[in-house]
Amino acid sequence: MTISNFTRRAVVGLIAAAGIAAPAAAEVDFSGKTIEWVIPFSETGGSAKWANFFAPLLSEALPGQPTVVVKFMPGAGSTKGANWFQEQSHDDGTLLFGTSGSTQFPYLLSDPRVRYEYNDWIPVMASGTGGVAYLNAEDGAKFDGSANALKDTNFIYGSQGATRLDLVPLLAWQMLGMSVEPVFGIKGRGDGRLMFERGEANIDYQTSSGYLGGSAPLVESGQAVPMMTWGALDADGNIVRDPTFPDISTFKEVCEATDGCETSGEAWDAWKAFFVAGFPVQKLAFLPGDTPQEVVDAYTAAFQAVTERGDFADISSKRVGKYPVFVGDGSKAALQTATNVDDNAKAYVLNWLKEAYGVELN
């Protein structure tokens, strides 16, 4: 487009090339090709943001610097696109597919629309996020690190639906003994925040980037009080404080401090299972199942090079948050944590959805 842009790309390309030199990405060459990165959501969601962030970086890092375009195939809460990808096979390595927590949850809950199988696909990159719950000023004043004083308040929460990622906050609040009434049918977390700002809702949660951009200013101005994060996973799978929000206690800490909330037992296991599936590994990029190893290696090396860029930490923290990006074997392990919940946890959640919201998935 512009000369400056071109030089910048060339320079970055050189740096990236130096980075790849070590893994030596076989003979795969994408020169002159166009890679389609299909996202099963609309142009407006978080996954679009995520893919649009990585696409130009990936383009520079792949051998032959192909054009990487992001294509959108929204429908049926991403199950349409995922069902489509299930039917695709390797052609020339120019097809990449991205999923999100909203693709994982219907899969985990055996939604009747799911006709895809994660284990058939090859993950090449995975990244996560966190989430922060917060209260309005009035109820926030009653919050003392435990939810004991919040049990008599009736809360209203703008929700996208109990079977979506909102399952994690709704279940957490229920475990704390809080009475939170979800108002279903909002279209994105931004709408939920607006409902909170208008005073119609008095509790809300945002993913990390949404919290930093829209809710942190509310906290600064005293209109909101942060309650808890969902936390992050350490190497051993324990829940620890979210590195993006080291000063905010985790749900685990709040639960421990609250009477009647236990960090063991089936409710806790179910919550943790769905938290792990939805947040620390929220978005994954896949190649079709029959992709040859050298192509997989080329993508792995390219994503590796992207994460090793000098400015990666800086540019990614603003766009996708300060969370680890898993590549290669790391992404395989990430996939396992994201798509496996044990049957007890699943049964518990399905039963809870039915009893609390009358939702039956069959």
Added chain:
Amino acid sequence: MEVFATAVPALSDAWGLILQPIVLGYLVLGVVMGLAVGVFPGLGGIAGLSLLLPFMFGMDPILGLALMIGMVAVVPTSDTFASVLMGIPGSSASQATVLDGFPMAKKGEAARALSAAFASSLFGGLVGATFLTMFILVARPIVLAFGLPEMLMITILGLSMVAILAGRIPLKGVAAAGLGLMVGTIGEADAGGSLRMATYDIPYLTDGLKLVIVGLGIFAVPEIVSLLRQDRSIAKGASLGAGWLDGVKDWAANIWLSVRCSIIGVVVGVIPGLGGSVVDWIAYGHSVQSTKDKSNFGKGEVRGVIGPESSNNAKEGGGLVPTLLFGIPGSGSMAIFIGAVALLGSGDIEVGPSMLKDNLDITYSIVWLLALANVVGTILCIAASGGIAKLTTIRFTYLAPFLFMLISFAAFQSGQNFEDLLALFVIGLIGIFLRRFDWSRPAFLIGFVLSNPVEKFTNQAFQIASFRFRKSFAEGMEYVFSPIVIVLIVVTVVSVILGIRQAKMIMAEGEVKSGSKRAPLIFLLVIMAYLIVALVNANMIPDYNMTDKIIPLVIGSVSLFCCVILLIQMMRRPEGDAIFADKELAGEDASAPHGLWSTLAWFAGLIAATWVVGFILALIGFLIAFFRIRAGSSWQMTLLLTACGIGFMCFMAGALNRDFPPGLLQDMVNLPWPLN
């Protein structure tokens, strides 16, 4: 005063940023690209911005903004071409423009309609920007004052415009709007996820029908088919009457209407969650109500063009408020815009509350870049309108196949399913019959557009209100009947009463002769059958999902009730009563040389062939066959036109990186682009 102390320097900084040759150059580049994309019905800003996204990474912020805003700003201007010239609503912002713009084109006044529309757009854009410059500083509390009850009332105000557009038999208008609302509920409910008139075995239906498809089906397909049957040019007598200068004069003569509609546009645009879907209808309603002689509306009244067009560009400016101040996009293109802003420079500009504190100069640059882009875009459009209006003098048989091509492609882009084409055909068929029997198509479309907001706001407002009432009665009343709600209720009631009084004057479909009972009766029975099935279907949703069934049940019952009264009236009244309006009896359609079904068969053929061999191969066959057989062209002409059509299609799809619908053939063999 304190606010002005910060605003004035920021404003002059903003002008300093904007008024550089390179920034203006990028702006013009964006405008030109936006024009090229915007004339395509159904694509608009989302496709254009997606095209620019890859270039935004690390770009100088002000240059990137100029490029993007140039592109976004002209879309609501350039989509007027389709609305006026072809009767195709280019986007939701220009639906109401079709009502009077297209009849003007038919009268040979396309250039006048276009230039009046563009002058109004320009003015609306400038009024919007001026208003915003002040307003943006105090907007936050005002935006927050619009809660769910207020939004519900604005939606209902939009819906009340049905009363104005209903036509000679108000019951038919109400039933048409009800049918539109019911069609809008098809698919998975937002609240509880219950399926309505859909099944998981047909995944397409679970997402509901897309506005693009319904807009094209209800307005474009019936008009294209009707004109094609008559085998003439759009402008009667193939002459261009009034020129573009008349349009500008028309606008100048109605400048106060333009001012009022611009303000309506900004104010409604500011409220997040409503966006463009109601603005143009409210502006249209206002234009009708404020005009003394209403007899020309629906037949080519220039005020019916000036009103909506003044509001729809002003709305874009208003839509910036929630986008910039809250980080909540008012539309699909604004959502991409937010994503793109984060890509610019080193990524320090982040939309949200900080835009006013830290980036007020950038905020003002955005507002005034938008205004400038409007000026550039409008001048280009007005300059082109005289020439482009000549399209209306071409024999329509030469245009129709290209229009079928365009609307099929546009419909496919909305969901990238083959079913998109089928849905377009089916809705088109409904549109044809609504038009034939003089059921208000605008009422149907308003119903469809507002179906989702009505349901969503009703459910959510009800839920929160009952929560407040549980706390205390006073708090509940305060929430439900806020001053804004009361004002809106008064406005709505007044507009319904005035609307019903005036409705008889406005015949959106022109004069329609009435005749025998049989055909209109059968159509009524078909609609009733659908409503009954939909009601039974909604009633099957279990009671714990009351939020998913209550709206379809209530709306369906009301519509069915209207239909029953219509049925009784039909049985009692003699043949020839206005209730039996039928376009096939007299007038243009009746005297057309070609039949309805044989004409529609061409379109059906294109869709069927697409299913078998994919879009491009089907299109080649369709264009050749159509020009040879229906238009009777020579082989040279046929091949030339076909090549132009295919070339244009491939160029646009290639440049925007869009796919074509594949067929069975593509499932079996791998073909190179564009045949895949």
